[in-house]
Amino acid sequence: MENQANLDDVRDPLIIAETWKQEGRNVAVATVVETWGSAPRPVGSHLVIDADGNFHGSVSGGCVEGAVVTEAIDVIDNGMAKMLEFGVADETAWRVGLSCGGRIRVYVERLN
């Protein structure tokens, strides 16, 4: 095990994104860029998504990942980065909001 990579290759989203891309998959990287109030994952946290909707990592405690995956597939298709915002103030809060009461902004970009 002497030369094993230091990072957790099984769980580290950025390592997984690199591996996926090298395997020829289309990949998007979602990043928490701002948080207000109580947010479950800190700024800088990543969720990585492939075109089939497989994902690794997290941007919340599991509250909004489904919505981010859906948006990410669009981003993979058209290449246009997107800023998403989630919070209890959203009309869709009851569907994809944050039950903790915080707000987060998530930047989704395609890995080119």
Added chain:
Amino acid sequence: MDIALLKAVNDARRARRAVVVVTDLGDGGSRLILQNQEVGGELGEAVSKAFRTGNSTTVEAAGRHLFLNIHLPQPRLVVIGAVHISQALAPMARIAGFQVEIIDPRTAFASADRFPDVKLYPDWPETILSERPLDAYSALVAVTHDPKIDDFALKAALEAGCFYVGALGSRKTHAARVERLLALGARPDDIGRIAAPIGLDIGAASPAEIAVAILAQIVRALRLRSSGDRRAKGEAA
């Protein structure tokens, strides 16, 4: 983000180098900044702050809305002593996100049988730590109770600025250790950073509970260090 940039970020992380990824949230362009790389202006100030605090943030610089994502090296936990406590501490620390290594020259203790799935070095700390030096993103835990194994590693950890240094043993044992470290030339201020007796005071009794107490104290040291919070050293148990 392009794959070449992502690869550079991951390579830096594997090499235990701190990097910042700057993303222009207007046009989507991104670039990599290494620690100690010269960056001027508002961006430069924000980048230095990110390296110092370890906090990612958005910033306005030269009329652009930028996101700075700081990637500090993965925290590493070096345990001196392949003892019962270490058998519990190693898997817990790995789950908590630490890169774990165990060093113990006593091959009866440091056996793969007792430590599956852990980087295990059945050798002297002097040898291993010269090949794999400690750094500011490392924690060192000395639990052999044997000065000829623990002391060198403790002094090396203080010199390397490890974010956490802890040593097993009673107050009396530690008082004797302090004298030995002074004789080895360690600075009194540095010696004061050693968490001893080791672990948060949660009344831990079993080896696994002591491992929880130690891991909690390490996490506290890691997360509170940039705040200058005096709690960072924690209540010794």
